[in-house]
Amino acid sequence: MRKTATALLATGAGLSLLIGAKAASGGSPRPALAAPAAAAAPSGAATPGAPAAAPTPPPSAGAVSGTFPGSVVDTRYGPVQVQAVLTSGRLTDVTVLQQTEGGRSTQIDAYALPRLKAEAMKAQSAHIDVVSGATYTSTGYAASLQAALDAAHR
Amino acid sequence: MNAVPTRTTRVMGTVVSLSAPAGTDPDRLRTAADAAFAHLHRIDRVFSPFEPESPVSRIRDGRLDLAALPDHPDGAELHEVLALCERLRAASDGSFDAWAVGDPPRFDPSGAVKGWAAERASALAAARGLPRHVLNAGGDVRLRAGDDPRPWRVGITDPHRPGGVLAVLAVTDGAVATSGTAERGPHVTDPHTGRPATSLVQVTVTGPDLALADGYATAALARAGGPGGVPAAHAWLTGLARRTGYQSLTVDPHGSAVHTPGLADLLAGAGSEPSTARG
Numbered sequence: 508m509r510k511t512a513t514a515l516l517a518t519g520a521g522l523s524l525l526i527g528a529k530a531a532s533g534g535s536p537r538p539a540l541a542a543p544a545a546a547a548a549p550s551g552a553a554t555p556g557a558p559a560a561a562p563t564p565p566p567s568a569g570a571v572s573g574t575f576p577g578s579v580v581d582t583r584y585g586p587v588q589v590q591a592v593l594t595s596g597r598l599t600d601v602t603v604l605q606q607t608e609g610g611r612s613t614q615i616d617a618y619a620l621p622r623l624k625a626e627a628m629k630a631q632s633a634h635i636d637v638v639s640g641a642t643y644t645s646t647g648y649a650a651s652l653q654a655a656l657d658a659a660h661r
Numbered sequence: 662m663n664a665v666p667t668r669t670t671r672v673m674g675t676v677v678s679l680s681a682p683a684g685t686d687p688d689r690l691r692t693a694a695d696a697a698f699a700h701l702h703r704i705d706r707v708f709s710p711f712e713p714e715s716p717v718s719r720i721r722d723g724r725l726d727l728a729a730l731p732d733h734p735d736g737a738e739l740h741e742v743l744a745l746c747e748r749l750r751a752a753s754d755g756s757f758d759a760w761a762v763g764d765p766p767r768f769d770p771s772g773a774v775k776g777w778a779a780e781r782a783s784a785l786a787a788a789r790g791l792p793r794h795v796l797n798a799g800g801d802v803r804l805r806a807g808d809d810p811r812p813w814r815v816g817i818t819d820p821h822r823p824g825g826v827l828a829v830l831a832v833t834d835g836a837v838a839t840s841g842t843a844e845r846g847p848h849v850t851d852p853h854t855g856r857p858a859t860s861l862v863q864v865t866v867t868g869p870d871l872a873l874a875d876g877y878a879t880a881a882l883a884r885a886g887g888p889g890g891v892p893a894a895h896a897w898l899t900g901l902a903r904r905t906g907y908q909s910l911t912v913d914p915h916g917s918a919v920h921t922p923g924l925a926d927l928l929a930g931a932g933s934e935p936s937t938a939r940g
Contacts, residue, residue: 635829636665637680639865640800640818640839 571595668694672701673775675799679786682793682809693791697782701798704778707735708742710769721768745872746773753880753897756887776801776838776875783871803871806834814929820863821916828910828918831929836871840864840878841912861885861894861911867927868907877907885911895919 575591666685669678679694709715716735719725727743730736746759762769779798783805786794793807804813812833816826820841830837841863864885866878877898885894891913898909902921910920 634814635816635826636813637795637797637802637804638800638816638818638826639802639837640820640841640863 666690668698670694670698670701672698673705673778673799675775677701677779677782677796677798679791680795680797681791685791689790693786693789693794696789697786697796700782700785701778704738704774704781707738708770708774708778710771717768717770742770742774742777745777745876746770749773749873749876749880752877752901753884756884756897757876757880772879773872773876775799776836777872779803779875780836780871798871801836801838801871801875803836804832804834812929817865817910818863820912827912828920829929830867830924830927832867832927835867835869836874837865837867838871838875838878839866840875840882842882860891860913862914863912864894864898865910866898866907867909867924868905873905874907877901878909881909881911 572594573592575593577591665680665683666687667678667680668690669676671677677698679690679697681690681693706712707715708717710717710721712718716725716733716739720727720739725733730739733739743759746757749757750759757772758766759770759773760766760768762772775798779796779801780803782798783794783796783803786796787805787807792805793809794805795813796803796805800818802815804815810833812831815830815832815837817828817830817837817839818841819825819827842861861882864878864881866874866881868874868877881894881898881901884897885891887893889896891911895911898911899921902908902923906923908921908924908927910918910924912918
């Protein structure tokens with residue numbers, strides 16, 4: 508027991524936490540040592556699987572706002588579908604309508620930090636050349652998202 | 662921004678893409694991609710554990726003696742992968758063991774082959790007229806600078822949020838490999854227990870060489886499912902960073918993400934202005 512605690516402490520000293528610090532940093536991307544993510548997770552605040560709150564106004568001319576479902580993309584691990592939410596032409600949210608199982612559970616989603624989601628959105632709007640760790644389902648996600656954005660800008 | 666010339670192929674059970682800077686002559690990209698992809702398809706045939714007559718299947722089934730490798734047409738490459746497997750086994754204290762995959766334990770070097778093959782494919786593309794490129798082998802990426810010092814921006818996927826990214830790394834020339842259980846179900850086996858390693862959902866390792874980065878990420882994921890669990894994997898990754906300079910980031914099933922201190926030097930501002938076309 509004691510040994511375990513020591514090991515954990517040693518590990519904590521060697522590794523800095525990414526999520527909480529990074530999301531809170533705003534302009535400064537450099538993370539500082541932060542409280543454990545478990546403590547940072549607001550209990551009961553996460554709403555796994557909650558759909559985008561906004562209803563679905565049809566796209567109009569000019570700066571587009573609205574919710575745009577992407578196409579259903581078949582992957583080896585099942586269908587993937589996302590919808591994009593645009594506000595005045597900017598991508599402000601992405602909601603997964605369908606996703607494959609692949610070892611991911613809704614229980615896990617409950618721990619996803621709202622702050623992390625905000626950070627993910629910010630990153631998504633920045634220029635990224637390539638994503639490490641994306642395989643089939645992410646490819647499907649990207650294809651579905653692209654279809655949603657194409658529909659929005661048509 | 663989206664007009665990045667890219668060619669893709671399906672190989673090794675995944676998708677591999679080769680992307681060039683905007684404005685690259687399409688013929689130039691095609692020539693480089695043809696060479697890189699042909700190499701990957703050939704390696705896939707040699708190292709496939711599913712193809713009964715592949716050299717790897719024959720080694721596994723005891724029909725190809727290691728002593729005969731010097732005379733085998735693919736002997737040099739088999740020898741290179743076996744040496745890499747041994748290096749990774751030693752570096753990971755046995756967490757990564759190509760000779761003890763699954764239950765019952767069998768020879769399967771697949772965990773080392775993809776990154777190794779992609780590293781070579783990227784080198785081939787560079788040699789065939791595409792010095793600056795991104796090669797993405799199912800999420801394990803090799804980035805080459807060419808003579809352009811501007812770093813590439815590499816997102817690290819968020820295993821708990823498809824399409825989201827945890828962080829963005831600025832990498833001028835090097836590799837970023839991510840092993841995970843989320844995208845494709847548990848697929849890394851811990852040789853100590855023979856069971857899928859699931860106590861970390863994702864490990865990302867970055868350093869100069871994709872073969873090593875991929876192998877280290879796979880080893881760390883296996884190690885997290887071993888006797889010492891996640892703390893042992895973190896301690897090993899911290900030591901690895903100190904010894905080799907390969908930095909890492911892990912995500913556990915609760916979404917907690919931690920990284921080695923040196924990774925902070927690579928973290929790019931996620932909110933910075935999009936850069937213009939690279940060329």
